[in-house]
Amino acid sequence: MAAEVILKLTICFLALMVRVQGGDPYLFFTWNVTYGTISPLGVPQQGILINGQFPGPEINATSNNNIVVNVFNNLDEPFLLTWSGVQHRKNSWQDGVLGTNCPIAPGTNFTYKFQVKDQIGSYIYHPSTALHKAAGGFGGLRVHSRLLIPVPYPDPADEYTVLIGDWYAKSHKILRGFLDSGRPLGRPDGVLINGKAGKVGVKQEPLFTMEPGKTYKYRVCNVGLKASLNFRIQGHKLKLVEMEGSHTVQNLYESLDVHIGQCFSILVAADQDPKDYYMVASTRFLKEVQTTTAIIRYKNGKGEASTELPPAPIGWAWSLNQFRTFRWNLTASAARPNPQGSYRYGAINITRTIRLVNSVSRVNGKLRYGFNGVSHTDPNTPLKLAEYFNLADKVFKYNVIKDEPEKTTTLTIQPNVLNMTFRNFVEIIFENHEKSLQSYHIDGYSFFAVAVEPGTWSPEKRENYNLLDAVSRHTVQVFPKSWAAILLTFDNAGMWNIRSEIWERTYLGEQLYASVLSPEKSLRDEYNIPENTPLCGIVAGLPKPSPYTI
Template sequence: MRRVTLVLVSLLSCLSVLVRGEDPYLFFTWNVTYGTLSPLGVPQQVILINGEFPGPKINCSSNNNIVVNVFNNLDEPFLFTWNGIQQRKNSWQEGLPGTNCPILPGTNYTYHFQVKDQIGSYFYYPSMGMHKAAGGFGGLRVNSRLLIPVPFADPEDDYTILIGDWYTKSHSALKKILDSGRTLGRPDGVLINGKSGKPDGNDEPMFTMIPGKTYRYRVCNVGLKNSLNFRIQGHDMKLVELEGSHTVQNVYQSMDVHLGQCYSFLVTADQEAKDYYMVASTRFTKSVLTATAIMRYANGKGGPASPALPEAPAGWAWSLNQFRTFRWNLTASAARPNPQGSYHYGQINITRTIKLVNTAATLDGKLRYAVNGVSHVDPETPLKIAEYYGIADKVFKYDIIKDEPPTSEDKITMEPNVLNATFRTFIEIIFENHEKSVQSWHLDGYSFFPVAIEPGTWSPEKRKNYNLLDAVSRHTIQVYPKSWAAIMLTFDNAGMWNVRSAALERQYLGQQLYISVLSPARSLRDEYNLPDNSLLCGLVKGMPMPPPYSIGA
């Protein structure tokens, strides 16, 4: 009996160690409601999270478990997506219409995901309809655990800056415009953390810096339509991180931040102790929209900020040249893509090349945007759930677009757009932009290597110009007018992953697709099971649950 007792005590002790050793959990309860604010001086309906606009920040460290209980108090179905967070083996938490059933009005749903070693700057936003045009977005930062050093000293403080263009019309009014076949037209202004600012020196400071100290500024473009240029009056910005990757630490006076992108800068308070303007303004537009916010020196007695705002650069060639200066910091231990993690991507043989061309056309007299001639529509049954239940053939067809776009760009069809990809293959994707506007593309579930952006059209001989050594691993890439961009990645993350235009109007009108990466075995080594709390809708509602994945499969 004594021996049995000792064995039980030992087992309980081991279990206790295992429980204590589990990665930390961070719990959030979010109440999503409508509210009335005046970001551009005009009262309008916005989406609040716990009464906040922008929403609350998620401040976590690598390997933390994030649990977010979302209560939808809107009058419409709702979802959140986590822009740039790689859901390893877990596209169930993506929060997109292709992966999740919506949270219905008056109900709640709990997201549960783990951030891995993707130390860096991200944001979240509502993914259904035109909700993002009303707010509901917020910053998400992943800090380094103490065991993982970063290639710069700890800053005095860490500031999140969400910049973006903005409309004064409600999201429902904007949706009606698009549904009627029209385009949204020019935004009404630009916001910095939900405010437009007045360049008269009378605004309260958004941030305060102590003279001589260095601060980290995380800048993300959460806007709807335009690339923006960000700059701080009289101060240099040292780039240290870009969408989860540490960079070679070049110094810039201004930075083009395209839709969906995030950058981290170190800024030192080394100027006269007074107020200075942070400036965000639209790029590549005929009329420039500008927002300002005040950065103040603590105990500064030098007076208000100068009304002479620093000017943004002109032309997209300047922006392309800036992109070419970005280099991955190969000596840093983190951040790096996980689990790709190889610095030798240039030595891996390409097994497949996919060329994606964005197009615009009218269908039944209404504007639609497409990829390779197909304008995506979300079926009632989410694509991933249909696949898991074995009824994909009743919901969508794979590979209705080919790896090469059609020769005619003025004909499009509307249907779910899903590419089938082979698990763990190394592939090349070419984004080719035949239009006169700058495009921005985002890929969920992965970091990729942007090896080139060049004017003209792509051909295989262009590979000789690729950066095969130190391209910055990231998840969003811009494509300039009449230009192309090439990215490389390994499809090593099983799931259903969205490739989308970061422009909300284009995304809503069909310029997106999904890539299905199926593991050959239904194994937990490759992909998690459908969570027990998953919402069910469409054809699978009421169906028996399929056999779960197992480790031994």
């Protein structure tokens, strides 16, 4: 009898060990967000630091890792971080935007808890409140493939994160004052690579080092406010292998246009003469081109980098043609974003078409942007909280815009929320009637960018869609007087932000939210509100609703 008891206890212990060891690992971070003096363009200004760093620390994770980030706000203003491209399956509570979260009040902290579920690739995080992104607070987030799932290229000798973006020498509070007073930001003052602006012919310490004969992976992300950037490396080809969480067909490029919010992973072979080379980032589609550089040094190399930089492409037609070369790698055995319908998305019936036309106007003499005649404003009560507490009717109205835009030259300012049917396969058309390039992003999802074309969209244009191997991604550019079509299944319950990545446009209303409600109200579809979620607005102090169950 004693032996039987010991055997049962041993089996229970082993089962417990398997459960503990078999769980997905946790990564814990404590981040202190403070102001600090930085001088990326040679002019001292107030920056936003994370643990004293600008840019902020990088998160290095593996698919299915659980990420726990305890953020202490030591600024003098409310603050939030959003995790751009991280899908937060069933968990918009962690999205870190004002439509889902109360901001972290000065002197307090909030702990983000989310899982990078079935994702691989290069991502970024950045502030979503006010114009804090113009002061820093951004950084890279790597998600590696698990060892059981091979990637479609040999392991690189090393990996480097390259954060490129335009920059303004004025403080974020002055810039916000410009927008609040009705004036635009104007052109940026420069371009940064990993927080620094390098000039040709001026001595720079090497940013990265390569060993001759080896291949390196560069994760390149545009963290800027306004400008698309062209990225290139002097004397080297760029082999594109991944973008925004999807493996791509591995084409070689002289340079890549990286639009705001986008991330590319490229392989670079150290196959040139061993010396220094310039990494170059320059603005695109602005009247005045601004360029910055950084040094890549070959190990034991001799010789300075040539002062003759590789030229940037001219015109947006070049960029459009480059977009058409991007293809999803359908043979790669790796985690795929939005797995439902991933292999045969072109065979799924479209249940709803939504055309979103960007708008610009003046309301009471002040500049505003929006979609379909509505300029979004964030209420004091986050939309997600109002909905969860069954108080949505006291905070906002659903579907204030139509799926087919009405002809209007004016904008109204109000919360903009579209009600989405859970698990419907939806076509969204971003239509740009302006002369400037746009970049749009959807939180919580990857979508299939099936077409980007000049002109005005019509149903006949579906004949030109790529219904086989369009890249699954979370950000898409729309060229001047052009449109972009994306397809996605709204199968991730929550309240999700759809926004311009050009941050002055976002701040001034060019965004909306997709409310995706599960009729089951089950934990299989959406997590309960976390215990540590702060409550504000009309839900402050209210008891939380009954939790969802299985």
